Amino acid sequence: MSSTFPAPALATVEITVNGRAYRRAVEPRTSLVDFLRETLGLTGTHVGCEHGVCGACSVLLDGDPVRSCLIFAVQADGLSVTTVEGLAPERGKLSALQDAFCESHAMQCGYCTPGMLIACQDLLAHNPQPDEAAIRDAIGGNLCRCTGYQQIVDAVKLAAGAPAHG
Amino acid sequence: MKAAPFDYIRPVTVAHALELLAQHGPEAKLIAGGQSLVPMMAMRLARPAVLVDVNRLDSLRGIAAGPGTVTTGATTRQRDLEESAVLRGAVPLVGAALRWVGHVQTRNRGTVGGSFVHADPSAELPLAALILDARIHLSSQDGGARVVPASGFFIAAMYTATGETECVTGIDWPVWEGPGVACAFEETSIRHGDFAMASAACQIQLAPDGTCRRAALGLGGMASAPLAFPDLAEALVGRRIDAAAAREVAEAAVSRSEPGTDLQADAAYRRHLAAVLLTRVLLRAGAAPVTALAA
Incomplete structure (x- = not known):
């Protein structure tokens, strides 16, 4: 017996990701994070809870951090997205924040890391010298199930003190 | 945890959005930020057939x-x-x-x-x-x-x-006009930014002598909808908001609440939290420094 489900209607979207424009046909129910990972193959952004609690899927949308599981790709049509793949200044290099994460061992399993980097990148963009309370507030929407928060706080402090190179 | 299929429409005017709602009735749902609706759709608690995106309507x-x-x-x-x-x-x-x-x-x-x-x-x-x-x-x-x-x-x-x-x-x-307006908001949740187990808020206007000229107060998470207590607020007018007055109002407010019980907190604990939080916000807003009164 053939399926009685109709083929889903597709919508065409144009989304700029890490400076490169992509034009793709998507189902309206495709979340932005699924678009990034499955349609574009940019798997750096992680999917955790898929209902806006864990923060693993954080990306910058027109420069502001958002949860890409809580936005449908059709809603991002015409907008600009920065993912963890877009944080490094050039191929083979890391941003000051990424370097600091390595230096401070601010990751254990690494699952929350892309979201943490996006959250902290936004913090440093608005507040280059954050105190500990501001850092904790900025990562308050991102869960680390390894509970390695202290090293993440240390990494942001290190990055804030380091000369910017990216 | 993927939303069920839906048709997506992005109206270009508010009138067009209202027309779509009239046309599709309960099958349609408006989406703006989507920070509550999308989780509900992901959990299939909401299954709109038509999603009307009003994000780009500047007039809203x-x-x-x-x-x-x-x-x-x-x-x-x-x-x-x-x-x-x-x-x-x-x-x-x-x-x-x-x-x-x-x-x-x-x-x-x-x-x-x-x-x-x-x-x-x-x-x-x-x-x-x-x-x-x-x-x-x-x-x-x-x-x-x-x-x-x-x-x-x-x-x-x-x-x-x-x-x-x-x-x-x-x-x-x-807008509350005039000097001496102060407010406070507090809540307790498992993690900052999560849903509150209980919350309390007030806005107070103090007279130059430090007594209460105008007050408004309420509790969140303590019934099926937020609660305000205009009569308790009115009873504060003319009084100085000291610890006894704040505690009295907070206990009266909490006695009228109907909190539920869930995995995070039972009703008794929510009542305890609400009384502490409301007392605290009343004291904080009701004890505004004299410099603020002159502002």
Whole structure:
């Protein structure tokens, strides 16, 4: 017996990701994070809870951090997205924040890391010298199930003190 | 945890959005920030056949100061409210409430109108609106425009006065004129930014002698909708808000609440929290420094 489900209607979207424009046909129910990972193959952004609690899927949308599981790709049509793949200044290099994460061992399993980097990148963009309370507030929407928060706080402090190179 | 299929329409005018709501009735759902709706769709608690995206309707967005009120368009982002000096100055309780709303990632998308129509019993902006008796503007194709006071808007958990073909278009926040206005908002949750187990808020205006000239207060998460207590607030007028007065009001307020029990907190613990939080906010706002009174 053939399926009685109709083929889903597709919508065409144009989304700029890490400076490169992509034009793709998507189902309206495709979340932005699924678009990034499955349609574009940019798997750096992680999917955790898929209902806006864990923060693993954080990306910058027109420069502001958002949860890409809580936005449908059709809603991002015409907008600009920065993912963890877009944080490094050039191929083979890391941003000051990424370097600091390595230096401070601010990751254990690494699952929350892309979201943490996006959250902290936004913090440093608005507040280059954050105190500990501001850092904790900025990562308050991102869960680390390894509970390695202290090293993440240390990494942001290190990055804030380091000369910017990216 | 993927949303069920739906048709997506992005209307170009408010009239077009209202037409789509009239056409599709309960099958359609408006989406703005989507920070409450999308999780519900992901969990299949909501399955709209048609999603009407009002994000790009500029006329629904913005913050405008008028005589005695500040009006926020329905799709104004929570982050924009947070960053508005006009709103924070004129309606300080909104700024105090926003400190507890979600996380920066959700405030960048979440809208004031979305918080209102979702109507979670522990939501902060609805509590602030109820306490101040904000006015909610609604519009539909067939019914035209109407205004509902917050006291008649929040009916029960996730249930408001909004009709199924209506759209919230804006909120008028009353401005308390004159010196000596202070406010406070506090809540307790498992993790900062999560849903509150209990919350308490108040706005107080003090006379130069330090007695209360005007007060408004309420509790969130303590019933199926936020609670305000205008009679208890009125009883504070003319009094100095000391520990005894604050405790008395807080206990009277809590005695009228009907908190539920869940995995995080039972009803008795919620009552305890609410009494502590309301006492604390009353003392904080009611003990504004003399310099603030002169401002």
